[in-house]
Amino acid sequence: MSRVLLISDLHLSGERPATSERFFRFLRDEAAGAQALYVLGDLFEYWIGDDDLGEAFNASIAGALRSFARDGVRLYVMHGNRDFLIGDRFCGAIGAELLPDPHLVDLFSTRTLLMHGDTLCTDDHDYQAWRRVARSSAWQRDFLSKSLPERRKAILELRERSKEVVAAKPAEIMDVNEAAVRDALRRHAAPRLIHGHTHRPGRHLLEVEGEPRERWVLPDWYGRGGYLALEQAGAQLIRF
Ligand code: MN
Numbered sequence: 001m002s003r004v005l006l007i008s009d010l011h012l013s014g015e016r017p018a019t020s021e022r023f024f025r026f027l028r029d030e031a032a033g034a035q036a037l038y039v040l041g042d043l044f045e046y047w048i049g050d051d052d053l054g055e056a057f058n059a060s061i062a063g064a065l066r067s068f069a070r071d072g073v074r075l076y077v078m079h080g081n082r083d084f085l086i087g088d089r090f091c092g093a094i095g096a097e098l099l100p101d102p103h104l105v106d107l108f109s110t111r112t113l114l115m116h117g118d119t120l121c122t123d124d125h126d127y128q129a130w131r132r133v134a135r136s137s138a139w140q141r142d143f144l145s146k147s148l149p150e151r152r153k154a155i156l157e158l159r160e161r162s163k164e165v166v167a168a169k170p171a172e173i174m175d176v177n178e179a180a181v182r183d184a185l186r187r188h189a190a191p192r193l194i195h196g197h198t199h200r201p202g203r204h205l206l207e208v209e210g211e212p213r214e215r216w217v218l219p220d221w222y223g224r225g226g227y228l229a230l231e232q233a234g235a236q237l238i239r240f
Contacts, residue, residue, distance in 0.1 A: 002035040004107055006228040008116065008196025009220035011082065013045035014057035019221050022240065023061075027068045030227065030238075034073050040196050040218060041080025041101070041116030046159065048151040049144050050089035062094050069095035078103065080197065081118045081127075084135065085144070104188050108232050113190040117197030117217070120176035120184065126165065175200060182206070185213050194218065194228060201226065201237060 012020055031037055044061075052058055069075040075096040079086060091098045102115045122128065133139050143151060166174070175198050185193055185208045193215045201219035205212065219226040219239055226239035 002231070003033075004036045004038070004230040005031050005034050006038040006040060006114075006194055006218060006230070007221075008040035008078075008080065008218040009042045009199060009222075010039075010225070011042055011045040011220065011222055012061055015045075019225070020057075020061065022221070022225055024064050026225075026227070027064055031068070031073065032071065036074040036076065037068075038076045038078070038099075038114060039096075040078045040114055040194065041118075042082045042196065042220075043077065043080070043086075044083040046155045047083035047085050047090075048148065048155055049085050050087045052148055052151075053090060053093060062090065065094040065096065078114065078116055080116045081131065085140065102184065102188065104190060107192075107230055110192050111188070111190045112192045112194060113184060113188045115184070115193065115195040117176065117195035120180045120195065121174065121198070122177040122180045123173040123175075124169070174198065181215060182208050185215075192216070196220070199223070201239070203235075203237065 007026075010019065010023055012023060044058075053062060065075065075094065076099050077086060077091055077094075077096045078099045078101050086098070088098065099114065101119065102113055105112055105114060118127070118131065143154070146154070176195075181193065184190075185206075191211065191213050193213070195215070196218040198217060199220040199222070201217050204215040204217070206215065207213065216228055216235065216237065218228055219237070224240045226237065229236045229238055
C-alpha cells in the first residue's frame with residue numbers, strides 16, 4: 001500500500017549526532033518504500049546558504065537524502081524559520097522539489113494544506129517582524145554576500161539571542177493563533193491542514209463554515225521525534 005510521510009522540525013545539527021542517526025535510520029527503515037516524503041521545514045537547525053553544502057555535516061545529510069530520493073521516493077522540502085535560505089542548489093543536489101509555504105496538495109483524495117506553521121503564530125509580533133526582515137531580498141542579499149565564517153558567526157549569535165527571547169515569552173503566543181488557522185483553512189477551502197513548528201504534536205478537530213476540518217501538528221525531533229503517515233485508510237501520528 002502506498003504511503004505518504006511528513007516530517008518537520010528535525011533541527012539537524014552536528015551538535016546532536018543521535019538525532020542525525022535517528023534520521024538516517026528513518027530514511028532506511030520507516031520511510032523506505034513510501035510514495036513521497038514531505039519535509040515541512042526546519043530540517044536543519046540553521047542553514048547559512050547552499051554554498052555551505054560542502055561542509056562535512058551538511059554533506060552527510062545531503063548524501064543520505066540523495067540516495068533516499070534515488071530509490072524512488074518523491075522528496076519535497078519546505079522552508080522553516082531556521083533553514084529558509086535553502087535554495088535550488090541544495091534541492092537539486094538531493095533530488096527534492098522546493099515547495100512554497102503554504103502549499104495545497106491532494107493527498108489520498110483530501111485537499112491538504114501544508115505549512116511550516118510559523119506564519120500561523122500571529123500573536124508573536126516580534127517574531128513576525130523579524131520574519132519580514134529575514135525573508136526580504138535585501139536582507140538575504142546582504143547576508144549571503146558575507147563569507148561563510150561570518151555568516152556562521154552571525155547565525156550562532158542570533159540563535160543565542162533568540163533562546164533568551166523565547167525563554168521570556170509566554171507559552172500561548174508561541175502557539176498558533178486560532179483565527180489564523182481558520183482563515184487559512186477557509187481561504188484554501190481545505191478540510192485538512194498539516195504543519196509543524198510549534199513542537200506541540202497532535203490532532204485538532206474544528207469546524208469552519210459548517211464543515212469539519214482537521215489540523216495535524218508534526219512532532220519536533222529535539223524530543224522523541226516522529227512523523228505523520230498518510231494512507232488511503234487514514235492518517236497516523238507516529239512517535240519514536
Ligand atoms: Mn520552526
